[in-house]
Amino acid sequence: xxxxxxxxxxxxxxxxxxxxxxxxxxxxxxxxxxxxxxxxxxxxxxxxxxxxxxxxxxxxxxxxxxxxxxxxxxxxxxxxxxxxxxxxxxxxxxxxxxxxxxxxxxxxxxxxxxxxxxxxxxxxxxxxxxxxxxxxxxxxxxxxxxxxxxxxxxxxxxxxxxxxxxxxxxxxxxxxxxxxxxxxxxxxxxxxxxxxxxxxxxxxxxxxxxxxxxxxxxxxxxxxxxxxxxxxxxxxxxxxxxxxxxxxxxxxxxxxxxxxxxxxxxxxxxxxxxxxxxxxxxxxxxxxxxxxxxxxxxxxxxxxxxxxxxxxxxxxxxxxxxxxxxxxxxxxxxxxxxxxxxxxxxxxxxxxxxxxxxxxxxxxxxxxxxxxxxxxxxxxxxxxxxxxxxxxxxxxxxxxxxxxxxxxxxxxxxxxxxxxxxxxxxxxxxxxxxxxxxxxxxxxxxxxxxxxxxxxxxxxxxxxxxxxxxxxxxxxxxxxxxxxxxxxxxxxxxxxxxxxxxxxxxxxxxxxxxxxxxxxxxxxxxxxxxxxxxxxxxxxxxxxxxxxxxxxxxxxxxxxxxxxxxxxxxxxxxxxxxxxxxxxxxxxxxxxxxxxxxxxxxxxxxxxxxxxxxxxxxxxxxxxxxxxxxxxxxxxxxxxxxxxxxxxxxxxxxxxxxxxxxxxxxxxxxxxxxx
Amino acid sequence: xxxxxxxxxxxxxxxxxxxxxxxxxxxxxxxxxxxxxxxxxxxxxxxxxxxxxxxxxxxxxxxxxxxxxxxxxxxxxxxxxxxxxxxxxxxxxxxxxxxxxxxxxxxxxxxxxxxxxxxxxxxxxxxxxxxxxxxxxxxxxxxxxxxxxxxxxxxxxxxxxxxxxxxxxxxxxxxxxxxxxxxxxxxxxxxxxxxxxxxxxxxxxxxxxxxxxxxxxxxxxxxxxxxxxxxxxxxxxxxxxxxxxxxxxxxxxxxxxxxxxxxxxxxxxxxxxxxxxxxxxxxxxxxxxxxxxxxxxxxxxxxxxxxxxxxxxxxxxx
Numbered sequence: 001x002x003x004x005x006x007x008x009x010x011x012x013x014x015x016x017x018x019x020x021x022x023x024x025x026x027x028x029x030x031x032x033x034x035x036x037x038x039x040x041x042x043x044x045x046x047x048x049x050x051x052x053x054x055x056x057x058x059x060x061x062x063x064x065x066x067x068x069x070x071x072x073x074x075x076x077x078x079x080x081x082x083x084x085x086x087x088x089x090x091x092x093x094x095x096x097x098x099x100x101x102x103x104x105x106x107x108x109x110x111x112x113x114x115x116x117x118x119x120x121x122x123x124x125x126x127x128x129x130x131x132x133x134x135x136x137x138x139x140x141x142x143x144x145x146x147x148x149x150x151x152x153x154x155x156x157x158x159x160x161x162x163x164x165x166x167x168x169x170x171x172x173x174x175x176x177x178x179x180x181x182x183x184x185x186x187x188x189x190x191x192x193x194x195x196x197x198x199x200x201x202x203x204x205x206x207x208x209x210x211x212x213x214x215x216x217x218x219x220x221x222x223x224x225x226x227x228x229x230x231x232x233x234x235x236x237x238x239x240x241x242x243x244x245x246x247x248x249x250x251x252x253x254x255x256x257x258x259x260x261x262x263x264x265x266x267x268x269x270x271x272x273x274x275x276x277x278x279x280x281x282x283x284x285x286x287x288x289x290x291x292x293x294x295x296x297x298x299x300x301x302x303x304x305x306x307x308x309x310x311x312x313x314x315x316x317x318x319x320x321x322x323x324x325x326x327x328x329x330x331x332x333x334x335x336x337x338x339x340x341x342x343x344x345x346x347x348x349x350x351x352x353x354x355x356x357x358x359x360x361x362x363x364x365x366x367x368x369x370x371x372x373x374x375x376x377x378x379x380x381x382x383x384x385x386x387x388x389x390x391x392x393x394x395x396x397x398x399x400x401x402x403x404x405x406x407x408x409x410x411x412x413x414x415x416x417x418x419x420x421x422x423x424x425x426x427x428x429x430x431x432x433x434x435x436x437x438x439x440x441x442x443x444x445x446x447x448x449x450x451x452x453x454x455x456x457x458x459x460x461x462x463x464x465x466x467x468x469x470x471x472x473x474x475x476x477x478x479x480x481x482x483x484x485x486x487x488x489x490x491x492x493x494x495x496x497x498x499x500x501x502x503x504x505x506x507x508x509x510x511x512x513x514x515x516x517x518x519x520x521x522x523x524x525x526x527x528x529x530x531x532x533x534x535x536x537x538x539x540x541x542x543x544x545x546x547x548x549x550x551x552x553x554x555x556x557x558x559x560x561x562x563x564x565x566x567x568x569x570x571x572x573x574x575x576x577x578x579x580x581x582x583x584x585x586x587x588x589x590x591x592x593x594x595x596x597x598x599x600x601x602x603x604x605x606x607x608x609x610x611x612x613x614x615x616x617x618x619x620x621x622x623x624x625x626x627x628x629x630x631x632x633x634x635x636x637x638x639x640x641x642x643x644x645x646x647x648x649x650x651x652x653x654x655x656x657x658x659x660x661x662x663x664x665x666x667x668x669x670x671x672x673x674x675x
Numbered sequence: 676x677x678x679x680x681x682x683x684x685x686x687x688x689x690x691x692x693x694x695x696x697x698x699x700x701x702x703x704x705x706x707x708x709x710x711x712x713x714x715x716x717x718x719x720x721x722x723x724x725x726x727x728x729x730x731x732x733x734x735x736x737x738x739x740x741x742x743x744x745x746x747x748x749x750x751x752x753x754x755x756x757x758x759x760x761x762x763x764x765x766x767x768x769x770x771x772x773x774x775x776x777x778x779x780x781x782x783x784x785x786x787x788x789x790x791x792x793x794x795x796x797x798x799x800x801x802x803x804x805x806x807x808x809x810x811x812x813x814x815x816x817x818x819x820x821x822x823x824x825x826x827x828x829x830x831x832x833x834x835x836x837x838x839x840x841x842x843x844x845x846x847x848x849x850x851x852x853x854x855x856x857x858x859x860x861x862x863x864x865x866x867x868x869x870x871x872x873x874x875x876x877x878x879x880x881x882x883x884x885x886x887x888x889x890x891x892x893x894x895x896x897x898x899x900x901x902x903x904x905x906x907x908x909x910x911x912x913x914x915x916x917x918x919x920x921x922x923x924x925x926x927x928x929x930x931x932x933x934x935x936x937x938x939x940x941x942x943x944x945x946x947x948x949x950x951x952x953x954x955x956x957x958x959x960x961x962x963x964x965x966x967x968x969x970x971x972x973x974x975x976x977x978x979x980x981x982x983x984x985x986x987x988x989x990x991x992x993x
Binding site: 427432437439554585 | 741751792795811832
């Protein structure tokens with residue numbers, strides 16, 4: 001274990017240091033940086049698996065001269081699981097970057113990007129390994145800052161710098177709340193060690209613990225993108241280069257999920273009132289629904305995907321929230337099920353979201369635009385990218401037999417099992433959350449039918465799309481790896497569930513692997529096979545057999561009739577791409593049905609011919625949806641801050657002497673207070 | 676010998692679904708025709724239609740990708756697979772373990788997804804229009820469906836269809852009494868009309884571009900591809916009808932594998948499906964198609980009904 005860990009750290013550090021040594025040779029820099037990152041990703045996968053299978057958590061710590069800070073590392077199953085998730089996506093994104101960055105040779109510093117990426121991956125890996133609050137916060141900050149620098153890689157493009165700044169502010173608001181959380185635990189224990197957090201000498205009063213619950217939710221929620229703290233996500237994630245977007249959306253936001261599980265289940269020891277879990281459930285439902293709804297209205301492919309991250313974080317929270325509610329009432333096995341469902345969705349989302357972001361990157365690489373309205377017909381021009389993107393789309397829409405289906409199904413089951421709860425209120429609320437999850441799933445299906453259909457099918461809508469060609473091999477390998485992973489995670493829950501069980505068992509006090517896997521692992525059945533079960537391998541087999549049957553029938557009847565190819569009927573005109581349905585048009589009925597949420601505004605300017613108002617000279621159509629949270633929540637806060645800053649300007653005279661006086665006075669006051 | 680029985684049951688169920696679905700389509704058409712004082716086509720006309728389509732050479736739009744030709748097989752496969760997960764005339768389904776009712780719903784959603792993609796692929800505005808409308812109807816039907824399913828599942832104490840049906844077939848009074856059940860039935864019936872593209876949501880007989888949903892997506896299909904799509908639509912209708920009759924009125928279904936029980940089960944099943952098809956035919960003749968933007972209200976009502984079913988289940992139980 002030690003060798004693995006040291007090796008992993010060494011490769012990442014080499015990945016940070018080495019690339020700048022090959023100055024002027026962009027290709028070699030790229031190869032070194034991302035080759036090392038891929039190697040580290042592989043090592044991290046091995047380390048994660050080893051940590052999951054190890055009987056005891058592995059720990060190491062070095063004390064430092066700074067009070068309360070010790071460089072402590074603890075590889076327990078929870079940390080191992082997240083190391084595994086980070087490494088898998090890191091591996092795929094690095095391989096993808098080998099080809100993807102070729103476009104930027106000579107335009108951006110490949111060495112800097114490579115070093116930063118390795119540093120970012122290293123920081124994320126260490127965040128989940130850290131076993132000391134201080135150390136954790138430093139790494140958390142490093143992770144946030146490095147990702148900020150990566151986001152503004154292409155800072156010459158419009159909007160990128162603003163997106164980066166927005167992200168920087170939001171992530172620091174989050175960090176502030178995480179610091180508060182840890183300070184409350186410090187109150188409790190007098191130490192910053194996670195070990196002490198876990199076993200406090202005396203429990204804090206309920207009220208203070210509830211404050212810690214909320215500060216943790218806000219702090220980590222800002223990173224995870226829980227509504228209403230999600231607003232930065234659709235700006236920042238798309239602004240980054242696509243392999244970085246894949247890492248940010250696929251795994252960085254998951255470090256926040258890690259933080260929440262660590263704080264609630266590990267530190268709080270699973271003792272919480274029912275309304276904590278309920279709060280998570282509500283946050284999850286709202287995030288899931290609003291995430292997917294805003295995604296539907298988005299026509300920038302990468303922003304669309306970013307909104308879907310909000311949705312999927314919501315689904316993960318639904319599993320976690322259900323788990324916490326069950327835990328409150330001592331239903332430990334169901335608590336384990338809820339948490340397991342959430343974790344299963346975590347790794348699934350990492351796989352398919354990273355895949356989709358890489359796919360979006362590949363499409364952008366080939367067409368130089370992110371607007372879905374300018375795509376079309378790409379499947380014939382980029383068959384591999386298209387097929388991989390389709391796998392991702394089917395997975396995120398939770399359709400059988402892919403991985404998204406398995407984890408969403410598990411979340412459904414844990415919500416359905418609410419009839420075992422003692423209060424009527426919760427008995428009703430959990431099924432309603434399930435119904436909202438069903439709505440979310442259906443909207444996600446519509447959204448990805450739009451995203452895939454408008455981008456890859458029919459005729460190209462612009463010359464960019466018409467001239468697109470398939471991307472280089474390394475990019476296809478990166479996507480193919482993740483696509484394969486989506487399928488494996490879907491077809492082989494019998495491999496995944498026992499591993500996840502090792503994570504949830506210590507946290508909830510119930511091992512459920514042998515219960516969940518029935519019939520030699522072929523069936524996933526949370527309670528019994530009689531109550532509910534699915535078997536994705538059998539479902540896949542059924543689909544193949546039934547499809548083959550269709551093929552056979554078609555053959556038997558039709559003998560060997562070939563097909564004739566002819567242009568689509570265009571009502572007597574030649575069919576042009578302008579006759580196709582657009583993404584905006586596709587989503588229009590949904591916009592109209594849910595107009596209370598979207599609050600769309602439509603502006604139509606028409607200029608008529610003088611002779612007759614039946615002939616329009618030209619017209620201009622504008623349509624917007626209201627960014628509700630930005631308008632009603634963020635703008636007032638920003639206005640307040642600006643007004644306050646305006647007032648405070650009085651003490652900012654710009655004179656050095658004055659500032660020195662401030663410092664002196666403060667010092668005197670502090671000394672007085674201390675004495 | 677014993678191990679053959681499940682396989683035989685699956686094969687019989689498969690054959691029944693494939694063979695019966697065109698008949699149900701024909702029956703509904705016949706009912707509508709009679710109510711319109713027409714004699715109508717033969718009950719077996721859909722079989723002839725399918726056979727004819729399979730023997731025709733298909734014309735494929737040259738703007739399409741492989742999705743267009745693969746979609747009919749995927750839609751067909753997912754619908755058939757969904758049909759194999761539920762009990763039809765024997766309450767014990769051999770494939771019960773492979774997927775519960777949520778899996779069935781999501782298998783049908785897989786078909787819907789590829790149907791929507793197929794509608795977009797040819798690049799004509801009609802296909803896109805159909806796809807867009809299908810997306811909103813399928814979306815709004817989902818929550819109502821999930822809640823009504825849950826309230827049924829709670830009564831039976833299971834989400835596995837075989838168990839639900841078996842339990843309610845054995846329990847005597849359960850099907851008649853609880854208001855929860857009736858409301859869930861009403862909700863699921865509305866969802867059925869929406870999901871299978873019947874009046875008042877969609878009109879399977881129309882070819883007027885402004886009103887069609889399902890037909891618009893199939894507009895570019897011909898030959899064997901159209902046959903598979905039409906057949907799959909028929910099977911989907913039969914799946915929903917079977918679901919309703921077996922969950923809400925499981926009387927007579929074979930709860931054992933005795934030959935007499937199976938014979939009775941089969942006959943009763945055919946009778947019940949025919950009766951429900953009759954009801955749908957009558958409804959289609961009595962109602963006009965709704966405007967697309969009135970459909971959400973109808974499905975919203977279904978959602979409220981299923982929510983009430985849940986509330987009633989918990990409050991009336993004690």
